[in-house]
Amino acid sequence: MNPWREIADRVFIRRFAFFDQTIGAVVGRERVLVIDTRSTLVQARELLDDLRHVSRLPHVVLNTHAHLDHVLGNAAFRPCEIWGEDGCARFMRDLGLARRADVAAEMPGLADDLLASPVDPPDRTFARERTLDLGDRRVDLRFLGRGHTDHDVLALVPDAGVVFAGDLVEEGAPPSFGDAFPLDWPATLGHLLDLLDAAGEGQVAPGHGEVVDRDFVAAQLGEIAFLAEMARRQWPELRAAGHEPAGQAPEDLVADAARHLGWPAAPVRDALSRGIAQAAGGLGVPTVP
Ligand SMILES: [Zn+2]
Secondary structure, eight states, X not given: OOOOEEEETTEEEEEETGGGEEEEEEEOSSOEXXXXXXXXXXXXXXXXXHHTTTOOSOEEEEOSSOOHHHHTTHHHHTTSOEEEEHHXXXXXXXXXXXXXXXXHHHOGGGHHHHHXXXXXXXXXXXXXXXXXXXXXXXXXXXXXXXXXXXSOOEEEETTTTEEEEXXXXXXXXXXXXXXXXXXXXXXXXXXXXXXXXXXXSOEEEEEESSOBOHHHHHHHHHHHHHHHHHHHHHHHHHHHTTOOTTSOOOHHHHHHHHHHHTOOHHHHHHHHHHHHHHHTTTTOOOOOO
């Protein structure tokens, strides 16, 4: 059975139960853009097998960002080109091995596969934006500002009205804030909404979960903006009370925000802790695209 779903002309998604991950494939006349490579070499080989249902053309790969569930299958795709923002390659070089060890410790059942999967950063890097030519159609790779990480790249398929958003948008679960810049994230999603408006109605394929529309993105922007605003507003009072900028957000705030959003505590705790650190100036200067 063909596990792919064609969501627009020659634009496919494949959803995997593992981490509810959504992988993209955009087919051109000369090559196929594969968006993200999954968590291990074993998983990536399964993806390569699946891709034969889509096309036999050569691949070109995009890493939307450096989190291991999006990049640790890279080596299975070599020798093809792998594209990513400069920050993606830097993150993988600086932190990839340590992160791989951390995840292996957290997921003993997957540890052998993880540790057998090389950290293989993108070899084709760019700052801010780049256009890939697939033969008869183009895909625009765009960095719109910090959000889920400091190097999230979207892939726009203009002739199909589809945007692959990586983990800047997440469906089925709250977004993940472990490496996030919560104070910048709403503006970054605002730029994504502008792109969608300029293109007319569009579909947004998230890094995890089902394809969503503009209204979903706008609602998620609102949720993240609520957390960012709470962090920004609370920081002066927390500073006066001796709170460490890098410390964990106070549990009463976490509980309030989690109740308001209807989210579990963990992502709220990460979001507020990172947001407070950012409000305190502890996460570097914002990048303006
Ligand atoms: Zn991620």
